[in-house]
Amino acid sequence: MDCREFSEKHLAFVDDTLAGIELVRMQRHMVECDSCARQDAKVRRALLLFRNLPAIELSAGFSDRLEARLHEAQDNDILLATTRRNLTRGAALATIASVAMLAYIGSTLYQADVTRDLVMPPVVATATEPELNPIATSTPAIVASAPAGLSIWPVALFAEEAPVRFAESRFELANRSR
């Protein structure tokens, strides 16, 4: 056994978990190697000191403080549970309201789709008939109109050939289309 192997197995050696043959080899190496023997003694002595360190005790008020903190924790837990329950209820109500609202909107839209195809009563638009101004000329003008059965151009031709007394007369066409 060399020092490296001794060092690698030292943990198990100190913990006394080495197999018999390994234990003997470690002990033999310590007899042969002063350095490893010193290191082993140093570690064991240090561990002995640490393991014998006196245990510290709890302070006098530890149990009372623990009890108070547990009470506080219980109260907080109850509060938390109540809040959670209320939140759950609120969330459930909000969900129900949302669903109801969506259902309402959906049904409204559905109905709107349906009524689009329905036959609605006809819309009747009415307008007052414009009053026709009477021809206000000193002399009667020639009036031609479609309902009279006369086309315009013969009237115009007739107007050209009309006597002078018709010259100043204005030709006014009453629109009777509307």
Place this chain on the structure above:
Amino acid sequence: MADIVRKKVSPAVAPTVRERLQAMDDSAVVTAFLGGEERAFSELVTRYQTRLLNFVYRTIGDREKAEDLVQEVFIRVYRHLHRFDRSKKFSTWVYTIASNLAKNELRNRSRNPLVLFQTVQKNFQDEDRPLQFEDTTSRPDDMYRKRHLREIVEESVAKLPEHHRHVFVLRELEGKSYEEIAEITECNLGTVKSRLNRARNSFAEIIAPYVD
């Protein structure tokens, strides 16, 4: 706990139940608590409070804070015991909680130099320390020597790197197996062995000049 206190004063039932709980192993006590026996929690507290205090104190080096953390451990245990996997060891679970809290405390302290300074200062105020660990029957010079030695050992442990110290305390003080330490520290077995070996050698090197 209020229930526990109330039940403690009823003379007929309490001693029997307490004795029965004391005779049970951890797993049975946990089962009793989950079955509605509130006094079982007191039994768990009694079993672990001092052990946990020593473990946390040796890890973080601040007694007052260690007590706070131990209380926090019990509050967490009380709150989450119903989630505990009963196929595992209760002690491992409770030490895992304590270990994580101690690690968080060290991490927070390293981020806050003021807290670190206050802690170091508090640890050096020797006169404020209780003398309960001293053997009062010894001569004064022996008492001084023992106290001095204890301080040296504590300071030497505190000099170990955090992850080494953690494993070292769990093994040497609490006597945990490598497997349990691996579970508590969430490391693999090889890492635990390596850290423990290094921690032992480092601790021996640090303390050697004082004890030779």
